[in-house]
Amino acid sequence: MHMIESGNVAAATGVKLARANVIAAYPITPQTPLTEKLSEFVAAGELAAEYIPVESEHSAMAVCIAASSAGARAFTATSANGLLYMNEQLHWAAGARLPIVMCVANRGIGAPWTVWNDHQDTISQRDGGWIQIYANDHQQIIDSVIKAFYLAQTVSIPVMVCYDGYILSHTYMPFEKPDQDQVDAFLPPFTPENMLDPDRPYNFNTVTLPDVRPDIHGQTAPGYMEIRHCLHQDMRGSIQVLEEIDKKFQAAFGRGGHPFVEPYKCEDADHVVVCMGSLSYHFRDVIDLLSQEGLKIGVMGVQLYRPFPEKAIVEALYQKKSIMVFEKALSYGNQGALYADIKSALYPCENRPEMKNFILGLGGREIKTSILVETVRNAVKHTAASDDHPMWVGLKCQE
Amino acid sequence: MKQKEFNFKDYIRNRYFPHIWCPGCGHGIVLGALLRAVHELGLEKNEIVVTSGIGCSSRISGYVDFHTLHTIHGRALAFATGVKLSKPSLKAIVPMGDGDALAIGGNHFIHAARRNIDITAIVMNNRIYGMTGGQFSPLSGSGKKATTAPYLTIDRAFDIVDLAKSAGATFVARSTVFHATESKDIIKKAITHKGFSVVEILTQCPTYYGRKNKEGDAIQMMEGFNTHTAKIGSKKLENNPNLIQRGIFVEDKTVPEYCEAYDQIIATAMKESL
Numbered sequence: 250m251h252m253i254e255s256g257n258v259a260a261a262t263g264v265k266l267a268r269a270n271v272i273a274a275y276p277i278t279p280q281t282p283l284t285e286k287l288s289e290f291v292a293a294g295e296l297a298a299e300y301i302p303v304e305s306e307h308s309a310m311a312v313c314i315a316a317s318s319a320g321a322r323a324f325t326a327t328s329a330n331g332l333l334y335m336n337e338q339l340h341w342a343a344g345a346r347l348p349i350v351m352c353v354a355n356r357g358i359g360a361p362w363t364v365w366n367d368h369q370d371t372i373s374q375r376d377g378g379w380i381q382i383y384a385n386d387h388q389q390i391i392d393s394v395i396k397a398f399y400l401a402q403t404v405s406i407p408v409m410v411c412y413d414g415y416i417l418s419h420t421y422m423p424f425e426k427p428d429q430d431q432v433d434a435f436l437p438p439f440t441p442e443n444m445l446d447p448d449r450p451y452n453f454n455t456v457t458l459p460d461v462r463p464d465i466h467g468q469t470a471p472g473y474m475e476i477r478h479c480l481h482q483d484m485r486g487s488i489q490v491l492e493e494i495d496k497k498f499q500a501a502f503g504r505g506g507h508p509f510v511e512p513y514k515c516e517d518a519d520h521v522v523v524c525m526g527s528l529s530y531h532f533r534d535v536i537d538l539l540s541q542e543g544l545k546i547g548v549m550g551v552q553l554y555r556p557f558p559e560k561a562i563v564e565a566l567y568q569k570k571s572i573m574v575f576e577k578a579l580s581y582g583n584q585g586a587l588y589a590d591i592k593s594a595l596y597p598c599e600n601r602p603e604m605k606n607f608i609l610g611l612g613g614r615e616i617k618t619s620i621l622v623e624t625v626r627n628a629v630k631h632t633a634a635s636d637d638h639p640m641w642v643g644l645k646c647q648e
Numbered sequence: 649m650k651q652k653e654f655n656f657k658d659y660i661r662n663r664y665f666p667h668i669w670c671p672g673c674g675h676g677i678v679l680g681a682l683l684r685a686v687h688e689l690g691l692e693k694n695e696i697v698v699t700s701g702i703g704c705s706s707r708i709s710g711y712v713d714f715h716t717l718h719t720i721h722g723r724a725l726a727f728a729t730g731v732k733l734s735k736p737s738l739k740a741i742v743p744m745g746d747g748d749a750l751a752i753g754g755n756h757f758i759h760a761a762r763r764n765i766d767i768t769a770i771v772m773n774n775r776i777y778g779m780t781g782g783q784f785s786p787l788s789g790s791g792k793k794a795t796t797a798p799y800l801t802i803d804r805a806f807d808i809v810d811l812a813k814s815a816g817a818t819f820v821a822r823s824t825v826f827h828a829t830e831s832k833d834i835i836k837k838a839i840t841h842k843g844f845s846v847v848e849i850l851t852q853c854p855t856y857y858g859r860k861n862k863e864g865d866a867i868q869m870m871e872g873f874n875t876h877t878a879k880i881g882s883k884k885l886e887n888n889p890n891l892i893q894r895g896i897f898v899e900d901k902t903v904p905e906y907c908e909a910y911d912q913i914i915a916t917a918m919k920e921s922l
Contacts, residue, residue, distance in 0.1 A: 275751075275752070276777050276780035276781070276783045276796075277721075277780065278779070278780055281780045281781055281783070282781070284796070285781065285783070285795045285796060288795070288796040288797070288798070289798055292797070292798045292799045293798070293799075300796075302783065302784065302796050302797075302803075304751035304752055304754065304786065305722065305751065305752040330720055330721065331721075334721075359720065361718075362718060
């Protein structure tokens with residue numbers, strides 16, 4: 250069915266189609282309309298789920314952890330400081346290998362307060378053991394949410410579906426809503442091997458010692474390091490799993506085919522802009538304008554950020570003259586996180602491309618196509634790296 | 649010396665206006681009562697520090713021309729505690745909403761009360777999360793409508809006065825925005841009281857709570873605050889004990905204030921180490 254709705258409603262519709270069993274959330278701008286929509290679905294009996302309005306984000310994730318441990322398909326959503334307040338529980342959910350799905354409507358972090366969009370919230374959570382997928386438009390939001398439940402339960406790792414606050418969460422866009430029957434056929438039921446069950450008592454996530462020790466049957470059980478190694482291995486393995494799920498999704502719904510990165514005019518390009526989220530679609534206008542000037546240039550949106558799909562990145566970028574990474578987040582005192590990751594992925598290649606890093610749009614600072622055109626045009630001309638690195642786009646006055 | 653006449657503009661930061669509150673919101677009356685209280689107490693602007701969390705009410709910290717900290721959701725009392733302990737001479741005032749104070753910040757609320765630290769918490773209770781669009785709060789009560797409860801809430805509400813009392817606050821009072829002068833007088837007493845003061849002020853959110861629950865416009869909601877409340881010890885309350893009580897419920901000057909008790913511990917420790 251064709252729908253014209255907001256990004257938040259696209260996300261909520263995906264959650265409904267995936268038949269989430271437990272939803273726990275706390276209001277925060279710009280995520281709120283998503284959970285409001287879900288509460289409406291639940292209250293109206295359109296979604297057979299428990300909706301738990303908790304008193305904080307920390308509790309929201311705690312509820313999801315408990316629900317998921319009990320074998321429920323659990324969902325929550327948040328933004329910015331709400332995500333940070335969950336921090337302890339985020340690590341717990343990943344360590345406990347619970348396939349929770351969470352949407353994050355990306356927003357800048359205080360202090361000072363901002364309610365507008367950038368990516369600092371989710372980028373700051375990249376090392377916690379969650380899979381991170383960045384959607385570029387409403388269609389990708391709803392599709393990613395459905396795929397996220399599949400991926401999460403297949404690899405027993407929680408998944409964050411990130412989309413730009415306001416730019417995607419609050420704007421209206423047409424998208425295709427899959428039929429419930431099709432989603433039911435696509436998404437297998439969630440039947441965890443180990444779950445809280447009064448008839449089969451388990452002890453979850455008990456204290457581990459630095460070394461391995463025998464369990465009650467005398468078998469050597471994995472220690473903390475083995476458990477963590479397993480999480481890492483499974484994170485790496487989830488790249489392959491996502492590719493397979495994406496193929497199945499494409500066969501069922503006719504959309505997909507680029508689960509890791511989404512290139513635009515990159516094939517013959519000398520120069521490639523790399524970014525995440527809605528910006529990668531915004532950049533297509535910039536690429537079109539610069540192509541008309543005779544520049545061989547493309548843009549590539551990174552959709553899977555954790556685990557980092559090096560192979561796909563290297564394949565797309567290794568023969569290019571220059572790479573320009575535009576980011577709405579920064580590892581303060583160093584450089585953009587995506588930039589650092591791409592640089593490290595390209596390190597083993599011969600003839601590495603020139604690389605430049607640009608920071609923009611923090612706290613919702615407007616990103617104008619004209620500024621992007623000018624920035625890219627200059628960057629391509631001047632190959633020498635600037636002293637001011639990363640370069641900040643759109644700074645209006647120096648303090 | 650005769651006190652200068654009260655002028656709003658002496659106490660606000662003009663550049664932050666117009667404010668973000670909806671037409672008919674009661675929060676401006678609370679702001680007015682607070683500023684008049686500060687004026688009548690003759691406090692210098694530099695003597696006051698206002699910390700706030702998140703929500704419509706918390707925007708007050710931007711509007712008032714005192715020392716101000718706009719902090720994170722639910723943590724205003726924790727920040728205020730830090731400020732007060734490092735500079736006990738400052739008057740610490742914390743405007744907060746019902747969600748900020750009693751949902752995400754509920755833990756800080758009870759512990760500030762337990763410690764009896766000299767902070768004045770003004771809980772602007774409109775029974776809803778207004779800023780994020782009308783989700784129900786721990787003060788909405790059961791049988792109410794909200795954007796997260798389209799078919800009525802089932803959660804019961806806290807009684808802020810009872811909660812503050814049992815958590816150990818040494819000044820506990822309640823008023824409403826209909827009773828602006830009473831609110832001002834209570835805030836004056838709360839600021840002057842040495843210890844943790846809780847002032848609950850019932851205020852209307854006509855945009856969300858009022859509309860969702862068919863309580864009418866701002867004027868009707870305010871009239872409701874008059875009809876449904878009665879002053880402690882009043883004939884009205886005697887005749888109808890089910891009305892919501894207004895007035896000062898606790899004013900206990902016997903409990904040691906936290907910063908002073910702390911100073912005493914330091915003095916004792918210093919003596920022992922000599």
